Amino acid sequence: MPAGHARPGSYFACGASVAGTRHIRDQIPCEDAWAGVILPGALIIAVADGLSSAEHGGKGADIAVSSSVKNAADGYKAGEPDIAALIRSAMSAGREDIDDHALSEGLDISSFATTLLLAFLTPDGAFCGHIGDGACVTLSEGEPSLLSVPGTAEYANETAVLTAQNWESQCRISHRAADAIICATDGCQGALIRREDGAYIPYSPFVVPLVRSLDQYIHEGRDLNTEVADLLSSSRMRALSSDDMTLAVGFSLSGEPF
């Protein structure tokens, strides 16, 4: 993950995936993954949750985030102006890479079942492609908004996955003006979004100080990935869920010394 430089107007991305308490107890590695890249005038972040029910869900999540971010970055650098099309194409490439890997191992792609959330932050706002659960919240001049919420599976332990045959029909693309994006897998989505009267709302007391503090930490020379990992490993975050947790944040730097 390129660290970037603390230059006003430029972008910064950070994040972490940590094993949930159940995986720690059962000595199973984290099956979430995240990846990010900073480009001239844009940043790209992906988070994925490999399904515990799939034997190689963690590997599926790894491939999904690394492949989709790389393909999205290549397309952006090649000058593709349609970000939504770029996201669909990058997610498709991620799925193909999982399928290729599965074939090379003599396995079915379903053994690598994973969700995927792929987000861009550009001067034209934030764009998100999303299959499955997890969430993406944006900030625009400090005001939080929902960009993408968990998919509409009826039951709490069911989700759509990138590896399904019908993944394209499950893929939701959204866009809104933004200068920061916060992406989470389902293990910690409860910190970003809350249900009130049946509808999701962003949880401002978490997301607003999170981005403000990370921006400040850059100026203090702190390692943001470690700071996010420490947050995810805290007992209050662990209380949200026993699942693996991934939180990734991208924002444009304020440049203001704190």
Added chain:
Amino acid sequence: MGLEKLEDIVDIPYPQHPHCATVLVLDTSASMSGNKIAELNEGLRILTDELKEDDLAVKRIDLAVITFGKGVELVRPFTGISAFDPPELSAGGYTPMGQAILEAVRLVEERKAEYRTIGTDYYRPWIFLITDGQPTDMRKGDEIWEKVIEAVHGGERDHKFLFWALGVDQANMTVLREISPPGRTPLMLKEAKWAEMFLWLSKSLSQISDSRIGEQISLENPVGPEGWGVIQL
């Protein structure tokens, strides 16, 4: 001076737990008199005590009890485990099992609608039927029978709930097999294994309430040598 950490700065909300509606549909007909009703009552106390020891189950399981004997009665509406008071059941009357099953199916659908209205995530509900006899309010092929079969088999097929039938003593296992969803063989309780069955139920609900996305729940096999049940062919 230590640097301020993110966890000291951001407000981490309290978790909004998904809920799992569970209905026990219990035979309290006259044939359950004596030891069996006493064992059933003790089993309900064991179930409640065990679930109260499980932090997640306390937050996630909503338990309801329907009895069928002297009519069909909702003796406990859906209640969180911490507030659940196990009923003291008494035996008497016939075996209106068909109406009781239909009531359980209606109840879980109503509960899911409530979850959706207030915005609570939920797991697929569970329905457990326990009987020592056979239905007296329906016969194979009649209107109620067809309704029950469609409700149970269709409900499972459409992923509306999970249905388990457990037979005790003289239970008509042929009828239970026909009522049970395809692939879900009804289980016969071994003699004097009531406590084990309710412990199994408690463990199963604990597993469900801690299940993650897409996870296949591997419930402890109740028909092993140490288990409480047998499959009667």
